[in-house]
Every structure is written in structure tokens, then in C-alpha cells.
Amino acid sequence: MTGSGDALRVEETTSIIGYRLRRAQLAIFQQFLSTFETLNLRPAEFSVLVLIGNNPGRKQTEIAEVLGIKRANFVTLINRLDSRGLTERRVVPGNRRANALYLTPAGAGLLEEARRLQDAFETRCVEKLGGPEARDTLLDLLEKLCR
Amino acid sequence: MTGSGDALRVEETTSIIGYRLRRAQLAIFQQFLSTFETLNLRPAEFSVLVLIGNNPGRKQTEIAEVLGIKRANFVTLINRLDSRGLTERRVVPGNRRANALYLTPAGAGLLEEARRLQDAFETRCVEKLGGPEARDTLLDLLEKLCR
DNA sequence: TATTGTTATACTCTATAACTATA
DNA sequence: TATAGTTATAGAGTATAACAATA
Numbered sequence: 001m002t003g004s005g006d007a008l009r010v011e012e013t014t015s016i017i018g019y020r021l022r023r024a025q026l027a028i029f030q031q032f033l034s035t036f037e038t039l040n041l042r043p044a045e046f047s048v049l050v051l052i053g054n055n056p057g058r059k060q061t062e063i064a065e066v067l068g069i070k071r072a073n074f075v076t077l078i079n080r081l082d083s084r085g086l087t088e089r090r091v092v093p094g095n096r097r098a099n100a101l102y103l104t105p106a107g108a109g110l111l112e113e114a115r116r117l118q119d120a121f122e123t124r125c126v127e128k129l130g131g132p133e134a135r136d137t138l139l140d141l142l143e144k145l146c147r
Numbered sequence: 148m149t150g151s152g153d154a155l156r157v158e159e160t161t162s163i164i165g166y167r168l169r170r171a172q173l174a175i176f177q178q179f180l181s182t183f184e185t186l187n188l189r190p191a192e193f194s195v196l197v198l199i200g201n202n203p204g205r206k207q208t209e210i211a212e213v214l215g216i217k218r219a220n221f222v223t224l225i226n227r228l229d230s231r232g233l234t235e236r237r238v239v240p241g242n243r244r245a246n247a248l249y250l251t252p253a254g255a256g257l258l259e260e261a262r263r264l265q266d267a268f269e270t271r272c273v274e275k276l277g278g279p280e281a282r283d284t285l286l287d288l289l290e291k292l293c294r
Numbered sequence: 295t296a297t298t299g300t301t302a303t304a305c306t307c308t309a310t311a312a313c314t315a316t317a
Numbered sequence: 318t319a320t321a322g323t324t325a326t327a328g329a330g331t332a333t334a335a336c337a338a339t340a
Contacts, residue, residue, distance in 0.1 A: 142167050146171055219322085245316095300337085304333085
């Protein structure tokens with residue numbers, strides 16, 4: 001027996017903006033994860049590939065900082081991408097401290113595939129929201145919350 | 148010297164719904180944390196207090212499940228609230244397996260204070276968004292994303 | 295002295311398996 | 318056999334301190 005089974009009062013908790021935001025974010029992350037499962041790419045890894053693809057030759061610290069990742073933690077992430085042969089560290093001429101990051105051909109290829117999945121994923125999200133205007137509204141509101 | 152300092156191309160990454168959602172959620176969580184710092188209450192702990200306050204006498208498993216917390220992890224959380232004298236586990240008459248959860252007077256007092264902070268916090272969020280209609284729009288869009 | 299990458303470490307959150315006591 | 322709570326443990330994600338090499 002499972003008890004009387006009365007529903008719990010959750011309204012007050014669930015009406016909180018932060019709570020709803022968190023739940024939505026978790027849901028989207030789950031959807032993202034299952035979309036990118038076949039490529040074995042996590043959200044942060046995808047972001048890193050996109051960023052390196054758009055900005056080849058940048059230092060680890062620069063890429064990490066833009067994404068809000070501590071440079072100490074970025075090492076593990078980029079190590080994994082490197083060992084999968086997706087990215088490459090090259091010496092910066094004139095600054096032997098820094099590593100310049102590049103995509104390998106394999107990395108560029110995987111990124112292309114990932115972009116296709118991402119486009120489809122984004123399209124599905126826009127559909128769920130009710131169209132491009134609704135999406136713009138959402139992004140605008142999210143932006144405002146960050147201030 | 149800090150290098151030539153050209154800006155990185157981040158548009159493509161930052162236009163992604165999931166990415167923006169994550170950033171907004173992190174920002175709100177940070178704001179929430181600093182708001183509740185004085186009470187030493189984390190988001191999940193606040194939710195638990197609210198839920199117990201609204202549903203006194205419920206089992207641990209019920210409270211945990213509603214919040215999406217595994218019952219194994221809920222033990223640590225409720226232990227902390229218990230040891231702070233905010234909540235109380237009582238034996239359920241007729242079911243000696245279960246713990247019924249209640250707020251102590253201290254817990255109820257802290258919750259009252261927390262609600263005041265929460266109300267002020269929510270009001271500030273609504274202001275940032277541009278009014279109650281904007282808030283409703285945001286909650287509606289977040290809801291749609293979860294489907 | 296500051297920058298860059300790295301290692302080590304710790305803390306939170308989350309997830310699973312297995313145990314106990316009860317039903 | 319199922320339920321409720323608990324313990325132990327492991328994996329992510331994130332945070333800080335400290336070190337080596339370089340500037």
C-alpha cells in the first residue's frame with residue numbers, strides 16, 4: 001500500500017522564477033544530451049568546438065574564460081578533446097607559455113555534424129515555443145534576468 | 148602584455164537557447180544565493196522548507212520526489228535541516244518504516260523570514276523583466292520548452 | 295612580478311547499488 | 318515481495334592554491 005496518495009501542494013514552490021528556470025534548463029540539457037549522444041559530445045565540449053572553429057589559434061585561457069570555465073578545469077576538457085583527435089595544441093610563435101588551439105580535420109568534421117544536429121534541435125525548440133518571435137522574446141527575457 | 152586582445156566570435160554559441168538558458172539560470176542562482184546568504188539557506192533547502200510548511204506530515208520520499216531529489220541524497224539534506232533544528236522527523240502511526248516531516252517553531256520562523264526575502268527577490272526579478280505580464284510570458288515559454 | 299598551463303585537492307550535486315527494518 | 322530510510326560510493330561540475338616555465 002502506498003498511503004492515501006493525496007497530492008502535495010507545490011504551487012508556491014513551482015511559481016518561483018528561479019525554480020522554473022532551473023527545471024527548464026535541466027529539461028533542455030537532457031534533451032540536448034540525448035540529441036548529441038551519438039556524437040558523444042557534451043554541451044561544454046560542443047561549445048568549445050564551436051568557439052575554436054570560429055576562432056582558431058586562440059589561447060586556452062581565452063576560450064575557457066569566454067565560456068565561464070576556470071582554466072584549471074579547462075585542461076581536463078581540452079585533454080579529452082585532444083586525445084579523441086578533435087583538437088590540437090600548437091606552440092604560439094613568440095610566446096612559449098601559451099597553447100594555440102585548433103580543430104583537426106576530424107574535429108572540423110565532427111563539428112559540422114554537430115551543427116546539423118544543433119540546428120535541428122534549435123528548430124524543434126523554436127517550434128515548441130511557438131515561432132521565431134517567441135524565441136526572441138524568450139532570449140530577451142533571459143538576458144534581462146542576468147542584469 | 149596580454150596579447151593583441153581581439154574579441155572572440157561568440158555569437159553562434161551564445162545564440163543557442165540552451166546555452167542562454169544555462170547562463171540565465173546560473174546568474175539567478177547566484178543572485179538567489181547572495182540573497183539567502185544571511186539565512187544560510189540554499190535553493191533546495193528553501194524548497195524543502197516551503198514544501199514541508201505547506202504539507203506537514205508527509206514522508207521523506209514524497210517531499211524528495213516532488214523536488215526531483217533522489218531519496219538517498221535527500222537524507223543528507225534533511226539531516227542538515229534537522230541538525231539545525233529547523234525540521235523534525237516523527238514516526239508515522241501505523242507505519243514504522245516512514246518518517247513524517249514537520250517544521251519546528253524555529254523552522255517555521257526561518258521560513259517566514261525566507262519568504263519575505265523570496266518575495267522581495269521575486270519582485271526584483273519581475274521588475275527586471277518589465278512587469279508581471281513579462282513574467283507570465285517567461286513562465287509560459289519555459290513551460291513549453293519542457294515538453 | 296605577471297601570465298599560462300598544469301596538478302592536486304575539495305566541495306557540491308547527482309546517480310546507483312546494497313543494506314535494514316518494516317509491511 | 319515491496320516500501321522507506323539509510324549508507325557507501327562514484328561521477329560530473331566547479332572552486333582554490335600552488336607549482337613550473339615563460340614573459
